[in-house]
Amino acid sequence: MTLGCSKNIYDSEVLMGQLRANNKEVVHQQHGNVVVVNTCGFIDNAKEESIQTILSFADKKEKGEIDKLFVTGCLSERYMDDLEKEIPNVDQYFGTTDLPLLLKALGADYKHELIGERLTTTPKHYAYLKIAEGCDRPCSFCAIPLMRGKHRSTPIEDLVKEAQKLAANGVKELILIAQDLTYYGLDLYKKRRLADLLRSLAQVDGIEWIRLHYAFPTGFPEDVLDVIREEPKVCNYIDMPLQHISDRILSSMRRGTTFEKTNALLKKCREMVPNMAFRTTLIVGYPGETQEDFELLKNWVKDTRFERLGCFTYSHEENTHAYALEDDVPAEVKQQRANEIMELQAQISWEKNQAYVGKTLRCLIDRKEGNYFIGRSEYDSPDVDNEIRINAKDHYVRIGDFTDVLIHQAEDFDLYGKPVSSPL
Numbered sequence: 001m002t003l004g005c006s007k008n009i010y011d012s013e014v015l016m017g018q019l020r021a022n023n024k025e026v027v028h029q030q031h032g033n034v035v036v037v038n039t040c041g042f043i044d045n046a047k048e049e050s051i052q053t054i055l056s057f058a059d060k061k062e063k064g065e066i067d068k069l070f071v072t073g074c075l076s077e078r079y080m081d082d083l084e085k086e087i088p089n090v091d092q093y094f095g096t097t098d099l100p101l102l103l104k105a106l107g108a109d110y111k112h113e114l115i116g117e118r119l120t121t122t123p124k125h126y127a128y129l130k131i132a133e134g135c136d137r138p139c140s141f142c143a144i145p146l147m148r149g150k151h152r153s154t155p156i157e158d159l160v161k162e163a164q165k166l167a168a169n170g171v172k173e174l175i176l177i178a179q180d181l182t183y184y185g186l187d188l189y190k191k192r193r194l195a196d197l198l199r200s201l202a203q204v205d206g207i208e209w210i211r212l213h214y215a216f217p218t219g220f221p222e223d224v225l226d227v228i229r230e231e232p233k234v235c236n237y238i239d240m241p242l243q244h245i246s247d248r249i250l251s252s253m254r255r256g257t258t259f260e261k262t263n264a265l266l267k268k269c270r271e272m273v274p275n276m277a278f279r280t281t282l283i284v285g286y287p288g289e290t291q292e293d294f295e296l297l298k299n300w301v302k303d304t305r306f307e308r309l310g311c312f313t314y315s316h317e318e319n320t321h322a323y324a325l326e327d328d329v330p331a332e333v334k335q336q337r338a339n340e341i342m343e344l345q346a347q348i349s350w351e352k353n354q355a356y357v358g359k360t361l362r363c364l365i366d367r368k369e370g371n372y373f374i375g376r377s378e379y380d381s382p383d384v385d386n387e388i389r390i391n392a393k394d395h396y397v398r399i400g401d402f403t404d405v406l407i408h409q410a411e412d413f414d415l416y417g418k419p420v421s422s423p424l
Helices: 006-021 044-062 074-086 099-105 144-148 156-168 194-201 223-230 247-253 259-272 291-304 331-354
Strands: 034-039 068-073 126-130 173-177 209-212 234-239 277-284 308-313 360-369 372-376 387-391 402-410 414-419
Touching: 006 034, 006 068, 006 099, 006 126, 006 173, 034 044, 034 074, 044 068, 044 074, 068 074, 068 099, 074 144, 126 156, 156 194, 194 223, 223 234, 223 259, 247 259, 259 291, 277 291, 277 331, 291 331, 308 331, 331 402, 360 387, 360 414, 387 402
Parallel strands: 034 068, 126 173, 173 209, 209 234, 234 277, 277 308, 387 414
Antiparallel strands: 360 372, 360 402, 372 387, 402 414
């Protein structure tokens, strides 16, 4: 059972790959007689979901419905002592770097030779590729360094091997993930080498799209923009969490940037890759955020017109730098501010989507849902971005295939179209 972000999905896939190599029968998000819960401990809601999931399986163990229960992941790393006291009916808790110990508890051996071997849980045609673990950034609100440790890049040659194995199994899209993509290589090679990694991955036969998630703005390597512009396989898309725009809030957040520097970076990105879809995430209700700070943020969102945007309410996390500050924005005000940002973004997204009507987009078909085939363009990541819907009553497309789709209708976050090769 996996909870939380794509990094956790990746870790669960590695665990399942190891178990399969040990001739263990393994299923994901389904119940067996031995359960491993891979937890998230990032913010309050995620922690609560993880705790409730553990309690639910602990109850099943008490009733004899399952034989053993193990807990791993970020929540377990961060709160292991407390969890052992409060939920003792778990057989054993493990941290984020305890994979060999977890495998031993499951009666399996850790196989060092399995570089890149995973049992993927995503649809066959796309997969996450974690290029680094941990984070060296000092962001005041974030507990990830407490749970994941310092930044550790995976060597380029290992990532290329992993990409080759994924491609051999039918993967067409790689979604690069890390706590911070742009720091990649500094620890191994003494310089940022994300651009070099992208060029190497683009040489892998079978891979057609490479997508970038979680690029930190401070110290962003501009040679990455050259690769996005020049390399057809690298999607014209980047996910760069900016969090806020008020200089006062950015300083307290320890983001290492300013209103002026952020806008200069966005301008550079737009100039170098004019047709790039820009995704960002924001935090509202950070300690000390005034109505004036929020209005500045809201007006900036209105002016900047991001293609994709998500907004979260601030979560007061113990042992972070911001925990010493007073969490002085009421919960209802935080939520109202988040709602206002997302209402504004919905309008921006609707307006931008109208420009696609009458145009043809190359889409990767992800799944069939009800009466529609669901696909994505290069400007959209799975689960978080816009989707392109094709009426399955009138048209047929194959899941996992690339298809040119003529868009005939656009809503806030959905586009509707038909395959250009379709006779209907």
